[in-house]
Structures are given as structure tokens and as C-alpha cells.
Amino acid sequence: IASINIISIPFYYRLREERTPREHVPDFLQSFWRQLQRRAAWQVILYSMISHITFGVVNAAKVPANYVWLHLHTAQNQT
Numbered sequence: 001i002a003s004i005n006i007i008s009i010p011f012y013y014r015l016r017e018e019r020t021p022r023e024h025v026p027d028f029l030q031s032f033w034r035q036l037q038r039r040a041a042w043q044v045i046l047y048s049m050i051s052h053i054t055f056g057v058v059n060a061a062k063v064p065a066n067y068v069w070l071h072l073h074t075a076q077n078q079t
Helices: 002-014 025-036 039-055 062-069
Strands: none
Touching: 025 039
């Protein structure tokens, strides 16, 4: 893996980007606000927020409940 990183170093230095003039902060904020007002942007933002909330929920009682409901036994608890 390290060799791939070392081999790619010369290609990194060959990358060149043309300089662009700086955008004034009020103009940047205005275009950013216009982008946020679009429906597609809100859908992505809401999906991201809701998925982070809902996918992070864990039911702590799931494993013990499975042992009881499915009549599962571990090697330690065999009778």
C-alpha cells in the first residue's frame, strides 16, 4: 500500500490548476443561500439529518430478547 502512495507522488506535483479570481464574501454567501433555497438541496440536507438520527438508534434489549423468544442458549448457559 505504501508503494502506491510513493508512486503517486510525482503525479500529484504534475497537477496544475489555473488561478481564479477570489469571490467576494457577500456574493459567495448570496449564491450559497440561493443554492440552499432549492428543493434538491433541502432534500439532501433533510435526508442526511434524519438518517443520522434514525440509523444511530440501537435497541439494547434486542439480543437478550432474542435469547428468550427464540429459546437460544449459549455454551455457558446450557442446562
